[in-house]
């Protein structure tokens with residue numbers, strides 16, 4: 001769809017930085033709210049590339065753009081940090097942690113009910129953050145890059161999703177590759193089953209060991225890998241899936257991860273089509289997909305672009321899409337932001353652990369805002385106890 005106000009090429013519209021390379025886009029000639037239209041434009045050669053974000057619920061609008069320029073450069077994206085970062089505070093918790101815990105309890109009860117088809121549901125909560133003065137999405141991304149070690153930082157301009165999203169950006173540091181396609185090779189690296197890192201090296205190592213052998217987490221992970229295998233098998237001539245997950249570390253979390261690699265049967269298939277074929281995985285939604293998705297939407301309301309996908313795809317079909325987690329949606333005022341964190345629930349889950357997991361997952365994005373969430377969390381708990 002041609003844009004009424006095309007974006008000039010000197011305006012950055014998209015970034016995906018990986019440990020070994022980064023992809024950066026400038027400007028836009030067309031916008032797509034419907035990913036099928038973007039696929040058709042790519043396949044027909046009308047556009048050379050597409051960048052942007054897919055929502056969690058594909059019935060909602062996507063934020064995809066045909067960029068004027070798309071550059072793939074070696075090494076991670078690096079930007080000098082500005083000295084001043086405006087102070088930020090958490091203004092609202094949606095829902096309050098006690099309510100999130102109750103929601104988890106209710107989901108565990110339905111998962112344990114033999115009459116329910118549900119096997120896994122991923123529940124999330126959100127925080128609203130306000131900064132004292134404007135903070136550009138690129139500055140926030142630079143702060144994420146500085147704090148996330150060799151992780152993956154992204155910025156996606158959401159304006160193409162419609163007037164409600166004009167000037168909004170999704171900014172985050174996702175550890176999870178939804179899909180990558182290069183030539184005929186497709187790969188992904190689902191993460192599911194998590195434990196917070198500890199600053200005490202002994203405790204930290206023990207948590208990683210415990211995660212690697214936790215029946216509950218291995219089960220939670222297996223559901224995701226089986227789902228991805230089933231979604232990719234019809235599109236691939238060969239598919240290689242490790243038998244056992246390994247423990248993957250980010251600066252804030254341990255995760256169980258399984259590398260998946262295959263060869264696509266149709267080499268012209270685009271990375272965007274592959275992303276659409278596997279999204280939403282059970283890592284961010286649950287299983288079976290429609291029942292889990294409906295329960296999430298009924299419980300949380302719209303998640304927008306959180307637990308969607310952020311990435312790029314070119315007309316040759318190459319591209320990469322990350323799962324949009326550890327992220328925030330920064331509004332057009334560059335001062336108001338919503339951040340999310342969630343976790344997979346199975347019948348064996350424990351509500352207190354699930355709440356702790358979301359708190360730990362928030363650390364990545366809140367640290368970029370300069371907020372020590374653990375301290376804020378303790379203050380809240382002390383306040384609740386004394387009330």
Ligand SMILES: C=C(O[C@@H]1C=C(C(=O)O)C=C[C@H]1O)C(=O)O
Pocket residue numbers: 122124176191192193194255283284307323325326340341342343344345361
């Ligand atoms: C939903 C999130 O993370 C997802 C859920 C995970 C889990 O349940 O263990 C792990 C990684 C992600 O696939 C999030 O970070 O908000």
